[in-house]
Amino acid sequence: MRGTTKLFRIFGIDVQLHFSWWFVFALLAWDLSTFFFPKYFPDLENKTYWTMGIISVLLLFTSVLLHELSHSLVAKAKKIKVESITLFFFGGVASIDDEDLKPGTEFLMAIAGPLFSLLLFGIFYLIYFLNGNLFWTAITFYLYQLNLILALFNLVPGYPLDGGRAFRAILHSYYKDIKKATRIAVLGGRAFAIFLILFGLISIASGSGGGLWPVLLGGFLYFIAGASYEQVLVKDVLSRINVKKVMQKEYAVLEPSMRFSEFLERYQDRDEELYLVKDPSFSGILDLKNLTSIPAKMQKMISLQQLALPLSKISALRGSDSAYAAYRQLSDQNLEFLPVVEKSSLLGFANKRKVMQRLVLALKFGVGMKELKQKRSPKK
Template sequence: MHRATKLFRIFGIDVKLHYTWWFVFIFIAWSLASSFFPHYFPEYTTTEYWIMGIVASALLFVSVLLHELAHSLVAKAKNIKVDSITLFFFGGVASISKEDMKPSSEFFMAIAGPLFSIFLGGVFYVLHILDINGMWTAITFYLYQLNFILAAFNLVPGYPLDGGRALRAILYAYYKDITKATRIAAGLGKLFAGFLIVLGLVSLFSGIGTGLWFVLLGGFLYFIANISYQQVVIKSILDKITVQELSTKPTIVSPTLKFVDFMKKYGNSGKTTFIVKGKSFSGVLDINRIQRISPKMKDLVTVQQLSVSLHKIKTVSLKDTAYTAFKLITTQNIEILPVMHKKSLVSVITRQSLTNRLMWETKFHTIRKRKA
């Protein structure tokens, strides 16, 4: 997730904080200090309410972090790679590699978070009824409720919520078809997202300010559910195709070629991506990524200086799947990917060729479904 700052590393997992977290942290602290705590515990001063609000808001996000950490530790126990946990506007998200995950692994990983939230809710409830300290009693009153709510919300059987992931795992085990399982789970997720949006709109028209939160959350869940299903469809299509099937011979340009001469030769060719190669392959060039160059520099700067170095690019082989190429092109935010064989450049695969194949396969699949 972009614009996230690394806080620390625990169990080999980077914990990051997205800048949007601060907006929610401040909002929750303010709403607790100005409304929640004064309503349930009217005996405190404004300063004390703010102290309780800030502490409770911070501990809420610690609870969210522990919820995501529970997912991550189960994943690591199943030998699944976990890169990071990021706290952001809508809570937290763990960056977990889901390639070829077994249904049982996804199921246990999915329910680990809500189960730990239930455990935390129980801990805070016990601390609340012990009534050790007045302010602490108020804080734990809020935290035990929020952890139970967090668990209940995440157990809703709609993807991408934890309950939806568990449902997808069960459906995947039953149907042996990850695409079908995701379609059903994501469909339920979109229905739940639609319910949240409608609930939020009704609340807004009724003068309840929290309605906006439901609208935003519903929209976010709908977007993620839709994207998640699309990603599974893309994987199911491109996993069956090799890089060799979609790779083409590249247009090669000399690294010493001046930019002004390059534009004279290729400016109107319709081509936008090139391989930079002298005695050996050195990088790739994408015209659309070249920033504006001053007239004086056009006669001086070379193609080599404008290209992305080979050392900065992860490449593929002819035997790799097209989905592997798609992931690398997407994550590296490039348009052309070198195809290597025994450390030598043999061809390239482009974002456009992958997109065209996806469109063709999707259309062909739709036509076949209609005929069937």
């Protein structure tokens, strides 16, 4: 996610804060200090309300982080890579490499978060119940409720909420079909999103307040539910296709010492998309789409070597990789082309346009879907 700051690293996982989190921090601290606490615990000083508000939001943030950490630690125990946890406007998200998850693993990973929130609910409730100090009673009063809401909300069986992921895992092991399982679980997600939006709109109309939040959350949920279904489709299609089918073997090879102005003159009418800049000591690709504009004066001075992206700086694909690996790497590295290498020789370049074309052919006309299905079916 863009706009994040790294806070710290724990169990080998980067914990990041997205700038949108600060809005929630300010909004919640204000709401708690001026409405919530004065309403339930009247006759305290303003300063006390604000201290309680800020501590509560920080502890809520810790609760969300612990929830995400539980997902991540189960993933790590199952040898699945966890890159980061990001806290943002709608809570937290752990970036977990969820390629080829077994249903059992996905179920455990999904359920771990809400279970930990339930545990936190129990702990905060006990403190609330047992301690006599008004200050901490007020804070734990808020936190036990929020952790309970967090647990219950996430257990709703709508994808991509945790409950929806667990639900999908059950459907996946029942139907042995990840697409069908996702389609059903996404329906649950969309139904819940619509319920949230309607609930929010009714609260706004009846003037009871607090309706904006469900509307926003419902809209967000509806949007990512659809996007996650598309993601599953893309993965399903592209992981059946070998990278060589989306690879381009023809390209112009240019001298690194050539001036950019000369290149423009000579190649403006040609329809190659890819230019390899190469001599015995250098090789790189000229990524015209990602170059910034260069003034005419500079074009005469600057060489192709200075503009080309060295192949040594790009992580290459292997000949045995799938088109899905190419799709992910191309998006991650924000490139149009990626070298495909086998036994240290260059086979060609995976081409983003070709990947997208394959995707359209497969989704619209079923091209290439059957033959590869057979190849994949003998699964352990």
